Amino acid sequence: MTDIIRSVKDLIEIHGKPKREVYLDSENSGLIFPEALEEMISCYRETGYGHPSITHKIGWMSYEKIFKSTQILADFINSSVDEIAYFHSGTEANNVAVTGLARAYKNRGKKIIVSSIEHFSVIFPAEKLENYGYRVVKIPVDEYGFINVDSLSNAVDKDTLLVSIAAVNHEIGTIQDIRGLVEIVKDKNPQTIFHTDAADALGKINFDVDRLGVDLATFSGHKVYGPKGVGVLYIKEGIKLEPVIYGQLSTQRLWPGVENIPAIAGFAKAIEIIRNNFDTFVFHMRSLRDDLIDGLLENIPYTLLNGPKGDRRAPDNVNVSFLYCEGEALTIELSMRGIYVSSGSACTSRLLEPSHVLLAIGRKHEEAHGSVLMKVTPMHTIEDVKYVLSQFPQAISRIRSLSPLKPEE
Ligand SMILES: Cc1ncc(COP(=O)(O)O)c(C=O)c1O
Incomplete structure (x- = not known):
């Protein structure tokens, strides 16, 4: 080094x-964004350095900070506050979307469909599940990175637990028609869960979870000019996930340990700036x-x-x-x-x-x-x-x- x-x-x-x-x-x-950095510093100094589950003034202030930040994120993607879960990164959110889902739905299907151009934080956990009886199918793309919809439609069957396709490709910027892809998948099997890695979509294209019809969506703080070390998973009401790491008291069922409130607040500040501009x-x-x-x-x-x-x-x-x-x-x-x-x-x-x-x-x-x-x-x-x-x-x-x-x- x-x-x-x-x-x-x-x-x-x-x-x-x-x-x-x-x-x-x-x-x-x-x-x-400089304002997101300022927000993090003020959080460390004043408004969000406590443990949000503890019943004293600093704990309550910290809880309020998480809650208000979550409201900003939820409004921006048109979800409810209860559908937002925090993680330490986009990588972790993607891992939980894939592995946590397989753990929660052991008796559903054993096929996982991803595109051939997904981020490794989706591909690798999916491939790991092959050791536990799952089959991973990779859907090809055309010369510009658009999903081959016939291959997708043919691949989805009653054994398909999950389809994961990024809304925007991180390397070549291809914007997929996620709503159309969700329709194809749900037509073939309404029980199949649709996850989109939206780390590179948030703030770059309109992203409304309700309009798109996705069940799970991943975001990352530093991809929207907020801090590193914070990821978010939108989890549609009714979808179950098991944690992949376990620990202490937290407001977050899937993020054990003390929440990184300055990073969460910096992320929300970045979203606020993007929303206004x-x-x-x-x-x-x-x-x-x-x-x-x-x-x-x-x-x-x-x-x-x-x-x-x-x-x-x-x-x-x-x-x-x-x-x-x-x-x-x-x-x-x-x-x-x-x-x-x-x-x-x-x-x-x-x-x-x-x-x-x-x-x-x-x-x-x-x-x-x-x-x-x-x-x-x-x-x-x-x-x-x-x-x-x-x-x-x-x-x-x-x-x-x-x-x-x-x-x-
Ligand atoms: C599409 C996509 N997904 C996931 C990630 C991982 O996010 P993080 O860096 O927060 O772990 C990235 C990071 O570059 C990304 O581009």
């Missing part, structure tokens, strides 16, 4: 401070996204956009493959220029494995390896995008000049 820190420091010294710094890696770890934020992000995508595709040869264009792409998502270019090397080169992005999949980049999402949409290994994922936020500006576009061509040329792969003459 200290070696990594030292080598990063050495690199910065050699290259000097960049003219500008633009953090575009909110897929891995999101930026926070939703249309403006979406318009702003779309415009930055399109400037970035168009600028890269127009000015850099051998470049491919991953995922759909236009309205069915998440407003924040830019994912581009640069042929004859090694993505990891590119992230380092861009970092020296003050531009922070991730390559391949955010979750797999350290493993140097090509992204399973890019492979599922038909990209070749080398196209997946040469990909860069960026997310714009309401906090980015047009100057940020101009700076990024001014640096990319040189960065790509440099990395391509080092690559053994060259375009055919």
Whole structure:
């Protein structure tokens, strides 16, 4: 670890401070709204540092903080307060949605259906259940990441316990027609439970649990410019879940131990800001996204956009493959220029494995390896995008000049 820190420091010294710094890696770890951070600090100092189950003034204040935060979240997704459960992350909420459901409905079905492009925090717990007699079916997607509805319809049967499909794909920004998919599933088996991982949907598209008809939905604090370390599961009234960890007294049946109230309050503050500015934020992000995508595709040869264009792409998502270019090397080169992005999949980049999402949409290994994922936020500006576009061509040329792969003459 200290070696990594030292080598990063050495690199910065050699290259000097960049003219500008633009953090575009909110897929891995999101930026926070300053107001959400302030809310967390005031919670730690004044309004939410107690245990909400304890009967003294500080405990009551803390309870009130959770309750009011939950009301903000519930209003935003059109659920009731009782349908919101907190967790330590989106990863944990997804794990509970899959594993907790299987534990609660032992006698229902043994088939779990996911899409081939789900986040690993859905795929891995589903695959773990194969050790306990469950069968996991992965539904293919088309070249833009849209679910193959015939495959989904054919796969759902009376043995299907759960279907889990993300509302917005975290890597390529594909926005699924969740309401249509829920109808297909419930037509085939009304008892099948529909979960959507909405970590990348909340705050980017309209998300109304009632209109969509989902039974379970996952959210994550840092994906909406709130704090890390808090996730939420919407659990429709009547749906049962068993905990996956056990512990002490808590207001949360599925989150044992003391609640992270500052994180919950910071999450709610971020939601409040988004709710008050939703249309403006979406318009702003779309415009930055399109400037970035168009600028890269127009000015850099051998470049491919991953995922759909236009309205069915998440407003924040830019994912581009640069042929004859090694993505990891590119992230380092861009970092020296003050531009922070991730390559391949955010979750797999350290493993140097090509992204399973890019492979599922038909990209070749080398196209997946040469990909860069960026997310714009309401906090980015047009100057940020101009700076990024001014640096990319040189960065790509440099990395391509080092690559053994060259375009055919
Ligand atoms: C679609 C999706 N689901 C789940 C998660 C996991 O959330 P967390 O980072 O809060 O564990 C992420 C995180 O990036 C995500 O993009």
